[in-house]
Amino acid sequence: MIIDATFWVAISFIIFIGVLIYFKIPQKVKNILDQNILDIKDQIAEAEKLKDEAKNILSEHEKKISNSKAEVKDMISKANDNVEKNIIKTNEEFQNSMEIRKRNAEDRVRQMKNQAFKDIKNASIKIAMETVEKLLKNSVDKSKLDKIYLSSIEETKLALKKKSS
Helix, strand or coil, X not given: CCCCHHHHHHHHHHHHHHHHHHCCHHHHHHHHHHHHHHHHHHHHHHHHHHHHHHHHHHHHHHHHHHHHHHHHHHHHHHHHXXXXXXXXXXXXXXXXXXXXXXXXXXXXXXXXXXXXXXXXXXXXXXXXXXXHHHHHHHCCCHHHHHHHHHHHHHHHHXXXXXXXX
């Protein structure tokens, strides 16, 4: 038998495998790998839990956002309704105040017109009375009477023009 290098390599390999089995290295490697597998599974389970929690939080926030959007839309529609009501109310108040001012102005114009008619009547009566007095004082002559009549008419016209302006 020739002992060559291959034989010694085979013997060293068998001794090496024996030492590994004697010190339970494959069992320790298996335990370490099993522990790493369990750790990875735990980490995956934890990651799944965190993922589910994140999904729940996301859905809660999306619900809050949609509720907030609905509230904002509701607030905007209420504000628009209030604005429209206020515009209508203000418009009605403005119309009522303009109607009152218009009636007051019409009443003042009517009063001024009545006062002007009264003033004209009073002036006419006064002028007529003065004319009658002059006629009675100056009496009788027809030409004098016509002159007085014409001058009275002129005075009446002038008095009416003064009152109207």
